[in-house]
Amino acid sequence: MNPIGRYVMLAFLGSYGGVGVQSDSETDVDTPTQCASWGFDPSELLCSTCDDMSRFQLGSHLIQECQQCCHSDGRKLESVKYPKAILEVWAYPQVQAFIKSERTSRYPGLTIKYVRGADPTIKLLDEEEDVVETLAIDKWNTDSVEEFLDLYLDTAALTLEDDKATP
Known part of the structure; x- marks a missing residue:
């Protein structure tokens, strides 16, 4: 990834309060070192942040890397309906x-x-x-x-x- 793209991604993640813990099902990366080399902190990266990144058209490769380093925050994709x-x-x-x-x-x-x-x-x-x-x-x-x-x-x-x- 080019340095500008990495900077935009890090600025985006910083505005969301950082990055989360490794997910049981979504983590394909064996070491936090790999995540760190991609610019992610797996101890703070929430998967919902990775989902939100798609709005900024940062590229599917970056989003995939993010998803490999994130942990679930319990945010459901389905919404609750209120009467x-x-x-x-x-x-x-x-x-x-x-x-x-x-x-x-x-x-x-x-x-x-x-x-x-x-x-x-x-x-x-x-x-x-x-x-x-x-x-x-x-x-x-x-x-x-x-x-x-x-x-x-x-x-x-x-x-x-x-x-x-x-x-």
Whole structure:
């Protein structure tokens, strides 16, 4: 790998807080010395960091080396679906555009709540309507909000419940 590519990769890893421990299944490298020669610290390299590297188009060879030196951090590829969500907002044009569009009708489990002076947040709720996660979305655009809801809001379960409740 050329020195510039190695520098970009190390800067990327530094911004993620470093690099992890060897994975049981993903480690093909016998020694930490080989990982160090590639610029990785197997005691701190998380495999999710290697997965994130693909966004920066650093090359498949570099990503493969990373995956050989990383350890699993338990991050699942499948997302948990939540039955309901609350979108709290005040005056953020990006989020307001989403709210005023017809896109919100695609999410029957989504409640829009206006909170004076509040930064926009999404609260994900479980079946008992307890808040499980709260996410700040002040830097998100309309498409990001929609993608997130598509990924984490379980619209199918709510539609089935609504159909059963209708006589």
